[in-house]
Amino acid sequence: MATNVLTLIGSLRRDSTNRQLAEATIANSPAGMAVEIFEGLETLPFYNEDIDVEGQVPFSAIKLRTAAEAADALLLVSPEYNGTIPAVLKNAIDWLSRPFGASAVSNMPTAVIGTAAGRSGGKGSQDEARKAVDIAGGYVLETAKLSIPNSLVRFAEVHPKDDAEVVGQVTEVLERIRTATEECRKQLVESN
Template structure:
C-alpha cells in the first residue's frame, strides 16, 4: 500500500527552515511513501463556527479539509513561537477537527516534527501540537521524535535535504508513520 502524507508547515516565511525540512521529507520519502507539502495555510481564516457552514465554507478551509481528507496521514512541521506552536497550525487543527467527532483528523495518523533556533529544537511546540491533535481525535505517532536545534546556524548554508542527520531522522519518522498507517488500514 502506498501511503500519502500531507505536510503542514507552521512557518509562513519564505526562507522557513521548517518549509525546507518539509521539502526534504518530500525529496527523501522512502519507497511507497509520497509527501505533499500543502500550499495555502496562510489563507485559511481563523476558525469561527459562524463561517463553518455548509454552502458558505471559506474556500481555503475547504481546500485544507479536502487535502487532509484525501491523505493517509499528516506530518506537522512546527517551529516554536514563544514556547508553543504557531497560530496557523493551531488554526489548522481547529478546522480539521470539525465537525466534532467526524472531522478530517478523526482517527487519522499524525506526527509532529520540526526545527527551531533554540537549543531544544522546538520540543515545547511539538508537545503542545501533539496534545491538541490527540484531543482533536487524531492518532498521534509519538515515536520517533525529531526536533532539530539551532536551525538558524545549522541551516544557514546547508539545506536540510543535504544534511545527513536530518534526512536520516526524516526517513525514520516517515517510515514509522507509514507503518502505523498501513497497520491501521489492515
C-alpha cells in the first residue's frame, strides 16, 4: 500500500530554502511513497472559531483539512522566524486541530524538518512545531528530525536535492515516516 505524505512549508517565499528542502523530499521519495506539497497556506485566514462553523468554513480551510484527511502522514518543513515557528505554519496546525475532538491530524505520523540561516538550522521553531502538532493530536516522530544550519551559504549554489548529505538525511526521514505509517496501519487493523 502506498504512503501519501502531505507536506506543509512554513515559508511562503517562492525561492525559500525550505521550499527547496521540501522539493528534495519529493525528488528522493522512495518507491511506494507520494510526497505532495500543499499549496495555498497564504490564503488561509487566521483561525477563528466564529468562522469555523458549518456553512462558514473558508474554502482554503476545507481544502487543507481534506488534504490532511486523505494523507497517511504529515511532513512539516519549517524555517525559524525570530526564534520560533512561522505564523503561517502555526495557523495551519490550528486549522487542522479543529473541530475539537475531530482533528484532521489525530494519530497521524508527523515529522518536522527544516533549514535556517543560523547555526541551529531552525531547531527551535521545529521543536515548537512538534509541540503544536502533538497537542493537536498528531503522532510526532521524534526520531525523524533534520535541522540544516547555514542555509543561505550551504544552498547558495546547490539545491538540497543535489546535496548528497541532504539526500541521505531526507531519505532516512522518509523511511522513518513510512515505518511509522505501516505501524499505525497495523495497530488500526489489530484494534478492529
